Amino acid sequence: MRNPIRPRIAARILLCCSILSFTLPFAYGADKADKQEIVTRARQSYYSLRNRGLVEFTTSVQPNWRLVLKEQLASDPANAEKALTMLNGIHFLVSLGPDGAVKITHREDVAPVNEQAAEGFKQIFSGMEQAMSGFFDSWSPFMLTSPFPQATGEYSLEEVGDQYNLSYKEGNAAIATAMSRKDLVISEIKVDSPEFKSVVKPQFSKSAEGFLLSGYEATYQGAGGGATVQLNVRIENQPVSGLQLPHKLNLDGSYQGTPFQMELMFSGYRVKKR
Secondary structure, eight states, X not given: OOOSSOHHHHHHHHHHHHTTOOOOOOOOOOOOHHHHHHHHHHHHTBOOTTTTTEEEEEEEEXXXXXXXXXXXXXXXXXXXXXHHHHHTTXXXXXXXXXXXXXXXXXXXXXXXXXXXXXXXXXXXXHHHHHHHHHHHHHHHHHHXXXXXXXXXXXXXXXXXXXXXXXXXXXXXXXXXXXXXTTTOOEXXXXXXXXXXXXXXXXXXXXOTTSBEEEEEEEEEEETTTOOEEEEEEEEEEEEETTEEEEEEEEEEEEETTEEEEEEEEEEEEEEEEO
């Protein structure tokens, strides 16, 4: 029998997953009182799960494998359907701990039938771990803690037209954030480091408890002319134990010109609060 989890399929799944593994650093230091007041207001304008008592959670994550394998379903439907049966038998659990670290575990309904299938599964597990860790690294500053430095930190804050430009350092990375003067909504974050350069344009929805991250567009460029990634992420949130947590994650974009699409569903949350 032909192995439905062929290396080409596994590699595509890994590509779709691994593009999320980028982080946004943030810094701390000291500044003037008037600028501290602006940054304090900015921090208070955004939703924070920690401020609302979240300690940790676990959730099941189900990828839409049919979307990932849409090209294989069109070109080789019989084997793609066999692959889908095996892939849908993989169950992922994501745990976010009190320290903000994310752990991904999995179980399979059916063990791989041969060494080639086992290698394909290994790539899938690795890709999902990168995807979830990378997504929550990007999500956490906006939803778990704050996308701004401490108000008493070291930074530069300037008024340019109808926006504020906030800039600071985190290790060897330079961070530049643009936000509106009117309502302090972030329009762009640039990160320039020896490892990569990125431009992230977040989108938010308004709530009584602050701005909720609803998605972002991003461009990543590896150092020295490395890999280029274009990414568009859309997030649907859901109320869980009085908290706003991810329900569905859609992403599409390209890696070195190769397009990709992926969809993840979050369910079965178990939440611990203070």
